[in-house]
Amino acid sequence: MVYHNSKVTDIKIAYIGGGSRGWAWSFMGDLAIEPALSGTIALYDIDMEAAKNNEIIGNRLTANPDTIGKWDYKAVPTLKDALAGADFVIISILPGTFDEMEYDVHLPEKYGIYQSVGDTAGPGGILRALRTLPMYVEIAEAIKEYSPNAWVINYTNPMSLCVKVLYHIFPGIKAFGCCHEVFGTQKVLKTICEEEFGIDAIDRSEIIVNVLGINHFTWFDRASYKGINLFPVYKAYVDKHYEEGMDKGGDNNWMNNSFACAQRVKFDLFRRYGYIAAAGDRHLAEFMPGDEYLNNPETVKNWKFGLTTVAYRKEDLKKRLEKSARLVKGEEGVKLDPSGEEGVLLIKALCGLTRMVSNVNIPNTNGQIPNLPRTAIVETNAVFAKDSIFPLIAGELPGQLLTLIKPHVENHEDILKAALHPDFDLALKAFTNDPLVKAHCLPKDAKTLLRDMIRHTLSYLPKEWEALVK
Numbered sequence: 001m002v003y004h005n006s007k008v009t010d011i012k013i014a015y016i017g018g019g020s021r022g023w024a025w026s027f028m029g030d031l032a033i034e035p036a037l038s039g040t041i042a043l044y045d046i047d048m049e050a051a052k053n054n055e056i057i058g059n060r061l062t063a064n065p066d067t068i069g070k071w072d073y074k075a076v077p078t079l080k081d082a083l084a085g086a087d088f089v090i091i092s093i094l095p096g097t098f099d100e101m102e103y104d105v106h107l108p109e110k111y112g113i114y115q116s117v118g119d120t121a122g123p124g125g126i127l128r129a130l131r132t133l134p135m136y137v138e139i140a141e142a143i144k145e146y147s148p149n150a151w152v153i154n155y156t157n158p159m160s161l162c163v164k165v166l167y168h169i170f171p172g173i174k175a176f177g178c179c180h181e182v183f184g185t186q187k188v189l190k191t192i193c194e195e196e197f198g199i200d201a202i203d204r205s206e207i208i209v210n211v212l213g214i215n216h217f218t219w220f221d222r223a224s225y226k227g228i229n230l231f232p233v234y235k236a237y238v239d240k241h242y243e244e245g246m247d248k249g250g251d252n253n254w255m256n257n258s259f260a261c262a263q264r265v266k267f268d269l270f271r272r273y274g275y276i277a278a279a280g281d282r283h284l285a286e287f288m289p290g291d292e293y294l295n296n297p298e299t300v301k302n303w304k305f306g307l308t309t310v311a312y313r314k315e316d317l318k319k320r321l322e323k324s325a326r327l328v329k330g331e332e333g334v335k336l337d338p339s340g341e342e343g344v345l346l347i348k349a350l351c352g353l354t355r356m357v358s359n360v361n362i363p364n365t366n367g368q369i370p371n372l373p374r375t376a377i378v379e380t381n382a383v384f385a386k387d388s389i390f391p392l393i394a395g396e397l398p399g400q401l402l403t404l405i406k407p408h409v410e411n412h413e414d415i416l417k418a419a420l421h422p423d424f425d426l427a428l429k430a431f432t433n434d435p436l437v438k439a440h441c442l443p444k445d446a447k448t449l450l451r452d453m454i455r456h457t458l459s460y461l462p463k464e465w466e467a468l469v470k
Contacts, residue, residue, distance in 0.1 A: 104123065120283060216279045
């Protein structure tokens with residue numbers, strides 16, 4: 001990296017994955033509108049054609065006269081080529097295909113287990129972890145060898161376990177996980193403030209929150225806007241709108257958008273526990289007992305969110321591939337609008353050009369949440385500055401929230417061990433301890449289900465699993 005006149009040039013970013021396109025395009029767009037950074041993006045994907053397409057799209061974006069952040073995009077054939085000399089590493093991969101995910105999400109329905117996402121908690125999250133963590137071992141070892149001083153930003157789910165295995169393999173790694181779910185809840189509070197206070201266009205960053213929990217099961221125990229405590233404001237809003245929730249209407253209505261919700265799960269959790277749940281309802285529901293928000297499709301409908309089917313994901317991928325073809329041909333361009341993500345802003349802060357506070361997933365080494373193990377990957381706020389992340393002490397999880405979160409933290413330990421040293425019994429222990437499974441499956445059924453799910457994803461698992469699920 002070269003520093004000159006409040007700019008940093010000659011940055012090398014290794015982008016691992018991105019073949020699914022969505023995250024890569026958002027990242028490209030954010031880089032294109034940032035004038036203080038420039039350099040090279042080395043694109044590595046096991047699908048070389050996808051990486052080459054992103055190379056064309058990225059360089060076409062750089063050639064756009066309206067682009068102020070200039071980057072040279074290069075598809076590379078090996079992980080070593082991507083990582084050698086990298087200052088930053090972005091990891092955004094899909095472990096396996098949507099065919100494997102189809103079994104992750106829908107096979108458990110045979111036992112009455114419904115999942116609204118299927119990539120973090122529940123049976124789907126566990127199977128996805130068994131596929132993903134061995135891949136992350138390879139990535140961590142390569143980072144240790146070729147770019148040990150790089151900052152590593154993870155976007156892949158299951159977020160907590162992906163970050164956990166990076167540190168397990170390479171304790172000296174400078175890695176963290178980024179997730180936009182907290183931003184979404186800040187936007188909920190922003191909307192409530194605008195409505196209740198009669199203010200137009202409050203910036204999300206003006207909603208100051210204390211973040212504590214684990215990824216996709218985060219909570220606020222403090223929230224304010226310009227010194228105003230938002231908890232009484234939120235309570236009044238929840239009491240007034242509890243039944244209907246917050247419905248956006250149109251294409252963003254929860255009935256029309258598989259990723260949308262009416263915030264009713266969030267409202268209900270606030271009534272039950274007194275704290276603001278800070279993730280989307282689809283994620284929050286999967287961390288709770290399976291006979292509550294996900295008991296059956298009718299229950300889900302009553303809570304006004306959706307079950308994101310893998311058929312929907314496959315159709316969405318088809319549309320993104322069609323978009324990729326248009327972008328490659330120049331028939332469409334990457335939008336030069338902020339994505340709402342903070343990855344580029346965090347890179348800018350780590351380069352020393354600014355200083356900012358954001359939520360981040362990193363080990364609990366500093367006791368950010370004192371009543372969780374130091375080995376846990378927790379999500380709290382941290383200060384980003386030149387070549388440093390200073391995690392802020394979030395405080396202890398209140399007793400009821402600790403009771404909800406602790407089983408998932410314990411499962412992370414067992415899943416990590418089961419994935420790295422193939423162990424069916426340990427995987428089964430975590431599986432039967434998961435709240436979704438526990439609510440619907442007898443132990444013998446859980447064992448049968450886990451074995452069947454593993455059999456459907458063997459091509460993406462270490463060979464030892466074959467003998468374990470015969």
